[in-house]
Amino acid sequence: MKILLVGSGGREHALGLGLHQDPACTSLHVAPGNPGIAEFAQCHAIDITSNAQIVALAQEIAADLVVIGPELPLVNGVADDLRRLKIAVFGPSKAAAQLEGSKTFAKEVMSDAGVPTAHSFTCESKGEIERALDSFGAPYVVKDDGLAGGKGVVVTHNRQEALDHALACKRVVIEEYLNGPEVSLFGISDGVSILAMQPAQDFKRAHDNDQGPNTGGMGAYSPLPWAPSDIIDDTYKQVLAPMIAEMSARGTPFVGLLYAGLALTDHGTRVIEFNVRFGDPETQVLIPLLKTPLATLLYKAATAGLADTVLEWRDESAVTVVLAAEGYPSAPQSGGCISAFPSIEHVQIFQAGTSQNGQGLVATGGRVLTVTGVGGDLTEARDRAYRGISQISLPGSFYRSDIALNASVAEKGN
Numbered sequence: 001m002k003i004l005l006v007g008s009g010g011r012e013h014a015l016g017l018g019l020h021q022d023p024a025c026t027s028l029h030v031a032p033g034n035p036g037i038a039e040f041a042q043c044h045a046i047d048i049t050s051n052a053q054i055v056a057l058a059q060e061i062a063a064d065l066v067v068i069g070p071e072l073p074l075v076n077g078v079a080d081d082l083r084r085l086k087i088a089v090f091g092p093s094k095a096a097a098q099l100e101g102s103k104t105f106a107k108e109v110m111s112d113a114g115v116p117t118a119h120s121f122t123c124e125s126k127g128e129i130e131r132a133l134d135s136f137g138a139p140y141v142v143k144d145d146g147l148a149g150g151k152g153v154v155v156t157h158n159r160q161e162a163l164d165h166a167l168a169c170k171r172v173v174i175e176e177y178l179n180g181p182e183v184s185l186f187g188i189s190d191g192v193s194i195l196a197m198q199p200a201q202d203f204k205r206a207h208d209n210d211q212g213p214n215t216g217g218m219g220a221y222s223p224l225p226w227a228p229s230d231i232i233d234d235t236y237k238q239v240l241a242p243m244i245a246e247m248s249a250r251g252t253p254f255v256g257l258l259y260a261g262l263a264l265t266d267h268g269t270r271v272i273e274f275n276v277r278f279g280d281p282e283t284q285v286l287i288p289l290l291k292t293p294l295a296t297l298l299y300k301a302a303t304a305g306l307a308d309t310v311l312e313w314r315d316e317s318a319v320t321v322v323l324a325a326e327g328y329p330s331a332p333q334s335g336g337c338i339s340a341f342p343s344i345e346h347v348q349i350f351q352a353g354t355s356q357n358g359q360g361l362v363a364t365g366g367r368v369l370t371v372t373g374v375g376g377d378l379t380e381a382r383d384r385a386y387r388g389i390s391q392i393s394l395p396g397s398f399y400r401s402d403i404a405l406n407a408s409v410a411e412k413g414n
């Protein structure tokens with residue numbers, strides 16, 4: 001099977017490796033990819049904001065399967081363009097991608113499907129905004145309705161800050177504050193069936209102890225030793241299956257990866273948000289733990305063939321730590337030289353914001369790379385990830401030192 005993978009981040013590096021390791025994948029092409037991915041796949045420098053360029057490349061290489069990594073091409077409708085040409089694609093249609101593209105749409109579908117989420121109001125005027133803020137009270141949760149590249153959500157005790165953010169958005173969702181640990185749980189769907197993956201936890205703040213600004217994610221781990229033992233079944237029944245049934249009933253079936261961002265509150269599981277693609281950096285811990293061959297799995301999802309498939313996992317743990325460039329997330333510095341990578345057993349380095357120049361690897365983005373350690377438990381996985389990342393140097397760069405720390409302590413207490 002010839003596969004085209006679209007994207008260039010650490011998520012795509014991990015997905016690419018998973019696809020490449022499945023013997024069913026005979027050739028792997030990536031657009032645009034990065035130097036890490038180029039070690040095992042053929043990279044094509046196209047503009048992935050252009051559906052036409054993605055479609056032309058899929059045709060040129062006669063792809064049997066196209067896997068879309070990031071949300072933007074999905075929200076732009078590239079999956080529809082590919083399906084029209086009878087090319088199998090792992091990724092939702094433009095209509096189904098609105099689950100990530102519009103918070104209001106996601107709320108409507110959850111309401112119709114009976115999926116538990118925060119109570120919310122969609123507001124367009126100052127009066128509506130003020131009424132919504134005052135009806136929920138602090139802490140205020142204010143979300144830009146549309147795609148905002150991770151900058152759309154403000155959670156604050158400061159009413160003025162909440163109001164200012166709300167007024168700066170065209171359409172805004174104001175909702176109830178959800179208190180409880182956050183979990184990322186992904187489902188792989190063919191439009192009818194959905195397979196729940198094991199949960200992961202992502203660290204969104206830039207610095208240790210959840211200090212500093214929100215980021216795309218500074219690290220992740222899986223599994224979660226502290227989570228309720230029925231979290232996968234419970235999320236399947238309460239969230240994933242009803243969403244897939246509702247999307248299908250609306251005539252816009254969801255094919256691809258449904259990312260449920262959950263809060264485990266005292267009153268039960270609540271959905272914080274949906275994304276319509278694999279999470280980054282959660283993918284960098286889930287793919288190394290997944291035993292089920294990835295190319296075959298995603299092909300089955302793309303061709304209505306998931307019924308009877310079960311996911312198999314390694315009985316191990318994984319921890320990934322992001323190396324961020326100086327200034328990330330507000331003003332990341334590019335151009336710094338990255339030292340050679342260590343070669344350590346059970347450690348994988350996934351590149352993201354890197355490029356190759358005459359001398360070697362240089363940083364080109366905020367999240368430069370992620371280092372994943374796999375081990376018998378979180379403590380071992382953590383030790384390996386941190387041994388790996390501590391041996392990579394990039395001037396001014398930083399990483400969190402507490403990824404999976406509390407969970408590994410909790411695990412020892414079990």
Ligand code: AMP
Nearest residue numbers: 118141153155175176177178261272273
């Ligand atoms: P999102 O872009 O929807 O993932 O939101 C970014 C972050 O804001 C989430 O990971 C949460 O930490 C926080 N957040 C979003 N919605 C809520 C909520 N209703 N209650 C508490 N925190 C929230």
Ligand code: GLY
Nearest residue numbers: 202217279280281
């Ligand atoms: N890990 C957060 C995201 O992928 O959106």
